[in-house]
Amino acid sequence: MKLQHQLGGLEGLDGPLDFEKRVFVQEWEKRIFGIHAAMMGLSRSLRDALPDYDIDAVPTAFASAWTWADLRSGAEAMNPFAYFQYRYYEKWLGGITAYLLDTGYLTPEELDAATNRFREDPAAPLPSGENPAVDAQVVRYLREGDSPRRGPADPAFAVGAHVTVRNPPAVAHTRLPGYLRGCGGTVERVFEGSYRYFRSTGPDGLGEPMAVYIVRFDPAQVWGTAAEPTGGRLYAELYETYLAPADQEGQQ
Missing domain, CATH: 2.30.30.50 (SH3 type barrels.)
Incomplete structure (x- = not known):
């Protein structure tokens, strides 16, 4: 994508730059990062990862591949005007949401219902589904990663x-x-x-x-x-x- 991948020298973008030094500006951004990390740690692509992960033994309903390439593709596929309009983690949110809808993990109706619920009550309890085996796999992935070598x-x-x-x-x-x-x-x-x-x-x-x-x-x-x-x-x-x-x- 010539336009939206590393924009050095692109005409018309010579205004002042905002060098935000905080990793997370708002609390919700931490949750988006956590969702992405969990999807990476449970991805089917880890079957071929280094080190070896017994991903098929993890009791998770997430049965798809999700990598940095999928996250980046979601951002790079955005309308250019939207790309420049939204903040960093807003692009993550859009890409992850589109992926979950496209792969059938969420329906538009479920997304609309959840959106309306939290708009009406921002303090409403979040969904919970703790599973020690799933948590252990995600934590291991965060510690050991996946070597591309x-x-x-x-x-x-x-x-x-x-x-x-x-x-x-x-x-x-x-x-x-x-x-x-x-x-x-x-x-x-x-x-x-x-x-x-x-x-x-x-x-x-x-x-x-x-x-x-x-x-x-x-x-x-x-x-x-x-x-x-x-x-x-x-x-x-x-x-x-x-x-x-x-x-x-x-x-x-």
């Missing part, structure tokens, strides 16, 4: 190599910062091993394990005259699928 790699580029960022077709979800498309840079570091993304992004190129690099860019080459003259170099972590040799500049 999947084994050795055969990197196409070495440190010092000059590369050009590809311009793959725009899809529903990408990990390529839009402002780097077509830019030239230099490989600063090659991470050891290969790394798998949460799911395939189709023509965007992610899916199978691959090498990952830190690439150094000159801000003047990225943003032209809009770059700050006293600014430092720009560094980005990029999957190999997003890079081409420098002599292939303009390759799609």
Whole structure:
């Protein structure tokens, strides 16, 4: 998504920035984070995770895959005007709600009823459904996570190599910062091993394990005259699928 994934240098967004330093501004944001974390900890995708999770033994009714890719897709699929209108956790709320509706965990009628109930009585008791085995799985996931590393790699580029960022077709979800498309840079570091993304992004190129690099860019080459003259170099972590040799500049 060229427009909504990392907006550096996008025309018309040169107003003052609000660097909010608090992780959570309002109490409800903590609950949204908790819901997302619980869904991640119970996701079917953990069947193939590292470390091994016996996710099929966990007594949960959540039988779907939910990853960071799903959360990000929900935000990136928003109408651009809505994306700029809502706060960070409001985007999370919208993405999670749409997912639960689309997958049948909630019906529109149930959502409307719950919304009206809490509008009328904000202090109404929240649903409860504690289960020690479910709680233990979520806590373990929060502590151990899921490593994306999947084994050795055969990197196409070495440190010092000059590369050009590809311009793959725009899809529903990408990990390529839009402002780097077509830019030239230099490989600063090659991470050891290969790394798998949460799911395939189709023509965007992610899916199978691959090498990952830190690439150094000159801000003047990225943003032209809009770059700050006293600014430092720009560094980005990029999957190999997003890079081409420098002599292939303009390759799609």
